[in-house]
Amino acid sequence: MAYQEGSIRKVKRLAGDTWMLRFRTDAPDGTRKERTLPIGLVSLFPKERDARREAQRLGLLTKINTEAEIGRIRFNSLASFYLEVDFSADAVRPKSANTIPIVKHYVMDYLVPRWGNDIAEDIKPFDIQKWLLSLHKDNGLAWTTVSKIRGIMHRTYKVGILHERVSKNPLLPVETRSKSNYRAIVITPAQTLAILEKLINPLHYALTLTCAATALRASEILALRWDDVLWNEGRIRISKRWAKGADGETKTEASDGYVPMHPLLSQHLQDWHQLSPHAKGKDFVFPSLTAEGKVPLNACSFVKDHLRVAAKASGVQIADGQRFGLHNLRHSLSNWLVNKGKVEPKTVQGLLRHSKIQTTLDLYTQEDSDETRAAQGAFLNAVGLQGRTIQ
Numbered sequence: 001m002a003y004q005e006g007s008i009r010k011v012k013r014l015a016g017d018t019w020m021l022r023f024r025t026d027a028p029d030g031t032r033k034e035r036t037l038p039i040g041l042v043s044l045f046p047k048e049r050d051a052r053r054e055a056q057r058l059g060l061l062t063k064i065n066t067e068a069e070i071g072r073i074r075f076n077s078l079a080s081f082y083l084e085v086d087f088s089a090d091a092v093r094p095k096s097a098n099t100i101p102i103v104k105h106y107v108m109d110y111l112v113p114r115w116g117n118d119i120a121e122d123i124k125p126f127d128i129q130k131w132l133l134s135l136h137k138d139n140g141l142a143w144t145t146v147s148k149i150r151g152i153m154h155r156t157y158k159v160g161i162l163h164e165r166v167s168k169n170p171l172l173p174v175e176t177r178s179k180s181n182y183r184a185i186v187i188t189p190a191q192t193l194a195i196l197e198k199l200i201n202p203l204h205y206a207l208t209l210t211c212a213a214t215a216l217r218a219s220e221i222l223a224l225r226w227d228d229v230l231w232n233e234g235r236i237r238i239s240k241r242w243a244k245g246a247d248g249e250t251k252t253e254a255s256d257g258y259v260p261m262h263p264l265l266s267q268h269l270q271d272w273h274q275l276s277p278h279a280k281g282k283d284f285v286f287p288s289l290t291a292e293g294k295v296p297l298n299a300c301s302f303v304k305d306h307l308r309v310a311a312k313a314s315g316v317q318i319a320d321g322q323r324f325g326l327h328n329l330r331h332s333l334s335n336w337l338v339n340k341g342k343v344e345p346k347t348v349q350g351l352l353r354h355s356k357i358q359t360t361l362d363l364y365t366q367e368d369s370d371e372t373r374a375a376q377g378a379f380l381n382a383v384g385l386q387g388r389t390i391q
Helices: 048-057 075-085 099-115 125-137 143-162 189-198 202-214 218-222 263-275 299-313 326-339 345-352 357-363 370-383
Strands: 007-011 018-026 032-041 235-238 241-243 246-248 257-260
Touching (some): 007 048, 018 048, 075 099, 075 143, 125 143, 189 202, 189 299, 189 326, 189 370, 202 218, 202 299, 263 370, 326 370
Antiparallel strands (some): 235 257, 241 246
16 A cells, blocks of 8 residues: 555544544455544644644654554564553553563563464464464463463454454454362461461561461562551551562452451461561561561562471471462461351452452452451461460
């Protein structure tokens, strides 16, 4: 198609009369299709020549002559556009600091190497289906990982359709399996107590106990400040998580809320509060002592050097390379409450702050109520903490 400058016309919009740049593109079937791009309000650019200058300033003339605008965008360009648009500060669904590098990894290390040079609209669903199957069979990727890659590719096309880069999504009929073969190591209350007794450092003891009793995610528990511990209300406020060396938003909307704090847990946290060298309201509840409390404890180092060691010494069977960390305490609490404590699943869902009860039931076996606090207390009593203090 020859270079085009497009034409400009006024269109009525809710925001007011708007200048639109009209141009044509070649569709995959060989037909010509008219498209438009907004330039700006007529109230801001009263004359057509003003609108033309604004279109040039915005780079719209270059844009309508690019591959992207004529419906023949290659997948690598579509993927780059997705990463730019869906990860910006203005995105409708902003991504967390933990999510961004993971998604970029899947896009740049899997999607682009395989599909980058293909015209996005020419990629066939069955070819995608065969490739995803090969990722599992030949590359050894777990189905949950393959499912994530499919989801990201689907989202890439969805964003492309929204911004009129492509007109169809070949991922719609493509299927994968998403059930994980992973089975978390679940420990008993007796094993929890044995682990606690082997953690001689009061910081490590308090961290492990709090995680075991509240089922907080590692990123959430590390972000806690003493101001978040509401002693008089018997609960702990969860409003952020620690990621990439800074506070970030909670994992989900359901995660933003409170977890109960039974009097037994409260007493042990008060013991730690008195011992901690960083006990001001804005200080981290579980600080890095080597960093003088400026950042929280490093969870990976703690798990590797202390928690796993204490668990193995307590008889927990952990094979080399097998995952075991603070998240296992979350699984263990959920499992005990549902299967041994006979607590209503809805109560357990509130304690774990899952948005869907199916997540609680499928993977782990925001209410703040007496029922959840009593359930937590039953667990702490089963651990054997009645009458104990942090020394």
